[in-house]
Amino acid sequence: MGRDHRQHRRRAQQCGHSSHRAHVSSPLGRRGVDGSLGGRGYCAVASGGTPLTSVRGGGGAGDGEIGPCATVDAIRWSVAASNSVGRTQGNKVKTPFREARGTGPAIEETSRTPQPVRLDIQGLRAVAVSLVVLSHAGARGFGGGYVGVDVFFVISGFLITSLLLRELSTTGAISIRKFYARRALRLLPASTLVVLATLIGSWLFLSKVRFEEYAGDAVAGALYVVNIRLAVGGTDYLAEGSPPSPFQHFWSLAVEEQFYLLWPLLLLLSWGWARRGGRLALPLVICCLVSFWLSVEVTASSPPWAYFGSHTRFWELGAGALLALAAERLTRLPAAVAAPLTWAGLACVVLAAVRYDTATPFPGYHALLPVLGAGLVLAGGCAPARGDARLLLAARPLVRLGGLSYGWYLWHWPALVIVPAALGRPLDGAWALVLCLLALPLAWATLRLVENPVRFHPALRGRPGRALALGGGLSAGAAVLALTASLFPPPIDSGRDAVDTRYEIAAAADPALRLRQLLGTSGTSLPSNLRPALTDIKGTRSALYRDGCHVGYNSTRIPACVYGDRTSARVVVLFGDSHAAQWFPALDRLARTHRWKLVTLTKSSCKAAEVTIVHDGRPYSSCDVWRDRAIARIRALRPALVLVSSSEAGTPVRPAADPVRQWSDGFRTTFDALAASGAKVAVLLDTPWPRTDAVDCAAGYPLRLDRCANRLPEAIRDPSRRQAVMDAARSAHATLIDPVPWLCTPAGTCPVLVGNTLVYRDDSHLAEACAEALAPVLDTRLTLAPGARPSTR
Secondary structure (H helix, E strand, O other): OHHHHHHHHHHHHHOOOOOOOOOOOOOOOOEOHHHOOEOOOOEOOOOOOOOOOOEEOOOOOOOOEEOOOOOOHHHHHHHHHHHHHOEEEOOEEEOOOOOOOOOOOOOOOOEOOOOOOOHHHHHHHHHHHHHHHHHHOOOOOOOOOOHHHHHHHHHHHHHHHHHHHHHHHHHOOOOHHHHHHHHHHHHHHHHHHHHHHHHHHHHHHOOHHHHHHHHHHHHHHHOOOHHHHHHHHHOOHHHOOOOOOOOHHHHHHHHHHHHHHHHHHHHHHHHHHHHOOOOOOHHHHHHHHHHHHHHHHHHHHOHHHHHHOOOOOHHHHHHHHHHHHOHHHHOOOOHHHHHHHHHHHHHHHHHHHHHOOOOOOOOHHHHHHHHHHHHHHHHHHOOOOOOOOHHHHOOHHHHHHHHOHHHHHHHHHHHHHHHHHHHOOOOOHHHHHHHHHHHHHHHHHHHHHHHHHHHOOOOOOOOHHHHHHHHHHHHHHHHHHHHHHHOOOOOOOOOOOOOOHHHHHHHOOOHHHHHHHHHHOOOOOOOOOOOOOHHHHOOOOOHHHHOOOEEOOOOOOOOOOEEEOOOOOOEEEEEEOHHHHOOHHHHHHHHHHHOOEEEEEEEOOOOOOOOOEEEOOEEOHHHHHHHHHHHHHHHHHOOOEEEEEOOOOOOEOOOOOOHHHHHHHHHHHHHHHHHOOOOEEEEEOOOOOOOOOHHHHHHHOOOOHHHOOEEOOOOOOOHHHHHHHHHHHHHOOOEEEOOHHHHOOOOOEEOOEEOOEEOEOOOOOEOHHHHHHOHHHHHOOEEOOOOOOOEEO
């Protein structure tokens, strides 16, 4: 104790110790290494004599200025002092710093003695952004590199809270206005540039049919709410196969800014709580625990909201913030403890990156590993020791890369999405890595020519009003430009009309023959009378989806959804997964024409076969429960006909040595159970699959649709699964219906356009208009005579 006291006294004397009145200068710092690190630090000594240093951060997802190990001793003193003399003014909580009786010594006057900066934090940023980039580039072995974002969250919470603590300790206040002004200068110039550049690239090179959607993403990105937009879109089953948005990576920035809308206020409330004798960290700890609980719960129930939601990520930033509160104690860690902590933390981050993949339920409790790792590196680094992770993290290459991490994060994703489309070249592993490396010069130029000139401009530094006005103008300007651009989408048709597919098939004496003729003369250019318009195809939803009758992944409910003639005694059931639901427009049309009572029982990715499959890395048990309940409902209905269909995708939890036999037995079990209800069973085989997302391909090649067409047998997703369905149907004496002749020519070409109708809505499902146009062809296989039970032929 005596030795520690003498060390603290010497440190206090070096920092300009005075015994009574306190005055702490506000450090401004200058650009240091790479224009991103603070070249000098200032030392403030509180009761423990612990230095407060300042570093200007240049990387990460907008971390702003760095205060790496700010002490909370000054906060404790100011809390005690404010009990007698504190006051509130405007958006600041003011506490005059004068010595209060019984509260401990005042904060001492500081000098400008340079203090060591946390180069290891810049190195940790470099590790984090590298993991994210490797994951996005599809580098083998780094499937879990997305945990780099979680590392950024912890770093950000640590650094920003250190700044806020320093402000509280030196002024007794947190200026909300100045805080957001610093955030605006730090984030908005670069992010606005990337938003506008990406919007232009999207207009020129990406899917023309999705440009309006991309413009909406740009607006959400500029306003830092894109995470909510992505979470809503991620719960849309029919949007799952769509290509990623070039603005998708802005979600992490949105989460951070939503956190910082609340965090300074929460810190002030906690400060007020501490004034009344409470513990400063307690409200923050409670918020973090609630957020972590939500993360675990929502990951299981709604993965998109868990991944993109700020409520499930709050605890990760909060973990870094709590470390900042404990930083004064962490400086006392023995070297024998601090050094191993940093290496253990780095190992945790890397372990998560190499062991996790897209099948890992994330964030949930899996996020504990990278968050813990980042926290250990930051905690151990508060007590620098020989042999710690600074040997790696403070190396000049990593420090320089950390200084570019914010810009690299912003630019690498648009490069991966837009450049391959611009060059007409598919994105493979090596090409993806090259594009990511090419984004580094853009990051460097953005830092030198945009970020630093704006951030350190004398007209803006220290003038929060101007900084906020600039930030608001940048965000509003980018949003207005994106909205304006959405009004002028790129042209996407040939200017020529095509025959009306729906009318031609319906008016034909032999619908199947007329359909074959249309297939043989399918055009290679988008017609001007495409119905619906290409921009509306993905957004078109049948009543089955609009009414919430298609059951989602996690639900096992059996909705009471009835269509057609609800009073009819002739009941027809549509049963299966989304590839059964895709036929609803055709069956609904037939039900209204023939006065059937149509009951729908469909669930996302739930196969009709009695086989448990994998979903999100786990057994799809909700499918098994739902299937049993659906079959029980069908038995109670005693329908005249059950039309069954399933996608050929899906992997069994326990693959058998003979997969055809495994699937055949599973389908036979289901077909027999359906037949036991007294119904005729008609099995509709899976439709041929397009080469890629048909709508996006048609938008990219509106005059070369032959580039989007698939061919047999490649269009059959799983021939062995198809054979298993056929074997099971014959064994169960069910009627087999093969849609391949309706969608492919005798020569084996499966076009994406027939007449004026696009065949597919995405990379596997029929478009609503196409399914409805095929109703007369399906009707020839499902004959229902008036007053008679449905029959199949």
